[in-house]
Amino acid sequence: MKKFLATALATALLAGPVAAELKFPSLDYRTGPFAAGGIPFADGYSDYLTLLNERDGGIGGELISNPTCETAYNTEKGVECYEALKEDALVFQPLSTGITYQIIPKASVDQIPIHSMGYGRTSAANGKVFEWVFNYPTNYWNGASIGVKHMLDLNGGDLNGKKVVLLHFNGAYGKEPIPTLEALSAKHGFEFSTLPIDFPGQEQKSQWLKIRRDKPDYVLFWGWGVMNQVAVQEAANIRFPMENFIGIWWSGSENDVLPAGEGANGYKALQFHNVGSDYPVFDDIQKYVVDAGKAAGAGDQVGTVLYNRGVYAAMLAAEAALTAQKIHGTSKITGAMMRDGMEALEITEERMAELGLPNFGPAFSISCENHGGRGPAAISQWDASSKSWSLVTDFVDPDEEVVNALIEADSAAFAAENNIAERCN
Amino acid sequence: MPEQLLFAAEVTLNGLMAGVLYALVALGFVLIYKASGIFNYAQGVMALFAALTLVGIMEGQVPFAHLINVIFGTEIHHFGWEVPALLAIFLTVIVMIIFAWLVNHFVMRHLINQEPIILFMATIGLAYFLEGVGDLMWGSDIKRLEVGLPQGINEFIDEKTFEALGYGFFIDNLDIVATIIAVILVAGLVIFSQYTTQGRALRAVADDHQAALSVGISLNFIWVLVWSIAGFVALVAGMMWGAKSGVQFSLSLIALKALPVLLIGGFTSIPGAIIGGLIIGVGEKLFEFSIGPLIGGATENWFAYVLALVFLCIRPQGLFGDKIIERV
Missing domain, CATH: 3.40.50.2300 (Response regulator)
Incomplete structure (x- = not known):
């Protein structure tokens, strides 16, 4: 299989630009006042996708492309980046609540799912109203x-x-x-x-x-x-x-x-995920990505909180793509197929362990109605002497009684304003 | 004393201290504007660049390490030594003098006799250039500034005010240090401009470029001098603000706080920068304390600019600025 893939890849490269890649664009911000937060996330997201290419030959046999566009955390630039990268894109991670709000209507028309992981419009957790927006695992x-x-x-x-x-x-x-x-x-x-x-x-x-x-x-x-x-x-x-x-x-x-x-x-x-670098996946990232000189950044962010978040986001995107490939019986998926994969996403502890991320995040599943997952999070605490974060609680479920009622009310108001008929019936 | 009055007094004191920090940023603008008529948009970025350079030198960071590593495939990041704070400050001042010479040599001297708006646009370009170079040279991560500046509540003031008033006032040690440094800095600048040959030359250039040239004052030298002093002031401001937040890109945004100070104090007056800073500091803090809770809070930036607008309407040149008289 690997030989076949290598031959296919070589042929494709000789023939010209690769057209049938799985395109996961990144709206990064490596410059500007928020760069210190944007760089580790962008590094983590890109490095995990590079790892999949280098170690596994992509997802389901399809190589991944990860074109990036610099937003500087600026909403206008973010929308321009979306427009520049949207062709054949499978999913967008806007990495900004402002950009998320602006591209929600565009993504619905372009049929490209948005994954605003732990940010963006909270009521987008209601999949009955927000068909193309997901904010799992929490908000x-x-x-x-x-x-x-x-x-x-x-x-x-x-x-x-x-x-x-x-x-x-x-x-x-x-x-x-x-x-x-x-x-x-x-x-x-x-x-x-x-x-x-x-x-x-x-x-x-x-x-x-x-x-x-x-x-x-x-x-x-x-x-x-x-x-x-x-x-x-x-x-x-x-x-x-x-x-x-x-x-x-x-x-x-x-x-x-x-x-x-x-x-x-x-x-x-x-x-909403664990901290530190004591996970097998980071050994693989070091070996296949950083040491191989293919890291997106300087390779000095591995294991930091925001790098881990970028890795987690990329892992969830890759798992959704894999699910979409299984649902549709093809490795060459589209944005619409990706959305189906995201709606059928199931993250179990067994699968996380298989991916080299045991106890990294809570198990959850997504459905047509629920685009937000169960929503657990843990409390971490900073130890200044060891300069490290550690979780001091388990992953705790939210108060669903209060939160779900608010999500229902806000999403119903959005549906009424925008004349959206509820789906998933 | 009624509780609210005590709180207001504490807020006023803290406003004065905050005003000193704003004035430190505004001073750099005033110096360059006075000497050359240029509104230096890059002053905030100069504070960032100076602070980044200081931390980089102290930590023995290799400048442009990422670029070098990418081009040559090396893995160098640090020289392996650490530089004491005072020596690092001295070396940073030298870097800022070199920067001043470069700015004059490659930008400003080519723009002599151009319209002020052209010079202003040049400083916008300079700001963006310096932002990029700063990032490339020292990286984008947030750096801790450890030059020994004290931080946290001043115990003495807390205890004494508690004994006297039954309520301990909060004054940050860093603000006290900033105030002392600002006083020394302003005194030094006044002495320099009043009692030294170079200072007099600087004032002559500020009054009339052509007249200064006609008596043999080198405009190039004066501009390098004034950009160097502005670089030094930027370093002081960068250190004070960097101690509060770590040295990071956002330091360049402190210029936003200087603009209303300049509009109130005037663009050409060193005492004006100080008085303007104090007015803004106290005004915004008292407004936030008294009116803020009634209108949702976060009024400080808004109030500073509204106050500046009011001053513009009443006295366009600011409290201490030169009155502009144009003959037609």
């Missing part, structure tokens, strides 16, 4: 409810009279968890307030002086970019108990805590 509303569950665990199940502040980026992304936290506040009796931070967030003195005065029991944090590093530093400056400061997964990478040094010790962040 912001799940994240908010799991954060509250963690607080409940720490307080014997009672948050009555406790004060919880949401410190957040003053934009669509940062405001996403507010409805969920308001509903959870009503359910559990904690006092909830919000503290927005304007872009870019280099100056947060007002917010942290208020936190110092009001003495909330917990601060939940939805930040990105320089906002994260400054928030962690300011929390350390006012001596806020770091174990009560909990960031969303986009505020929980090494980048966010290293600049604050010892002050960041004990800071917590939600994660």
Whole structure:
């Protein structure tokens, strides 16, 4: 089989450009104010796809192409990149809530699925309304409810009279968890307030002086970019108990805590996948990709939180493509077929172990109705002395009662606004 | 004292400190504008570049390592030594002087007598060029700046205010250091411009390029000098802001904070930059404290620019700027 593939590949190369590759475009941001977060994800995503090409000969015998386009985390550039790369694309990872919102209507027309993994429009988890959008394995509303569950665990199940502040980026992304936290506040009796931070967030003195005065029991944090590093530093400056400061997964990478040094010790962040580099797949990436000089970046990000997230995203995309190939009985799949694969995706612990990622993420399955998965996440904590994150809880399920009702309501409103008939009947 | 008044006093003090940090950025703009009439769009990126260079030198990082490795197939990243902070600061100042010479030699001297908008556009190009070179030279990762600057609450002020008022004020040690450095910097700049030959030459160029040339002052030398001083100020600003957030691309965005300061203080006045910074710092913090909660918060950037707009309407040249008189 390998010989056949090698011969076929050589023939194809001699004949000219390869046309029948599986195209997984990347909307990267390696430049601009958010580059430090964009680079490790982009490296992880591309390196895993390179690994599949180098080690397995692609997916189902088809080589993978991974054209990239630089967005600098700019929504306009992101839309231009989408237009430039959409031909024959199987799936887009927009890597930005702003870009996701802009390309949702376009992708539906172009019949290309969008995978906004742990970001983007939360109610896109409702596959009955959002046919072409997926946000598995979890979303912001799940994240908010799991954060509250963690607080409940720490307080014997009672948050009555406790004060919880949401410190957040003053934009669509940062405001996403507010409805969920308001509903959870009503359910559990904690006092909830919000503290927005304007872009870019280099100056947060007002917010942290208020936190110092009001003495909330917990601060939940939805930040990105320089906002994260400054928030962690300011929390350390006012001596806020770091174990009560909990960031969303986009505020929980090494980048966010290293600049604050010892002050960041004990800071917590939600994660929807495991951390560290102690997984067999990283040995393969080192051998087939980094050591072979085929790494997308400098090869120095392997095992960091955001690199792992990129690997996880690529693995989920590859598994969906494999599922699509099985469903349609062909290795040469289209975007529409890819969507079918994503809707039938089933991630089991056995399969994760087979892929070299045992205990890396929770098992979940996707269906026509459910594009968001079960939605579990775990709490991680930063140890400044060893400069490492570790999970301090198991993967916890979200409060489905609260979150699902909100998803239903928001997606129903979107369907009504856009005259969308529900599917999956 | 009522609780709200104590909080307001704490916010005011912190606003003053924040204002000093804004003024540090604005100073670089003022220096170049005064000497050459150029609004230097690249000032924020210069702060980023200077801070990146400082950390790179301290950590013994090989400049352009990624590029070298890609071209030659090598695996070099560090020289294997670390440079003490003071020596690294000195070496960074030298790099910024070389940068100033390069800017003058390859860009500015070719644009003498051009319209101000042309010079402004040149600095936009310079900003983008420097952003790219900075990334290529030192990488895009976030770097911790460890030059020994203290951070965190000042215990003394906390204790004393608690004893006196029953509420301990929060003042960040870094802000206190920044204030001391800003005072020294401004005093140094004033002494330099008033009492040294080069300083007088700089003021002469600022007043009238052609008159300065006619008495034998070298415009090239003065421009290199002023870009070097602006580079030094950028290094100081980069260090202060970099200590708060780590050294990263976003440092270039601190220029956004300097614009309203300049509009209020005037583009040509060093004391104006300081006063403007303090007005913006205190104003935005007090507004956020008192009005912010009523209108959803995150008002600081908005307030700074609205205040600048009000000043523009009342006094277009700023508080201390030169009044523009054009004869027709």
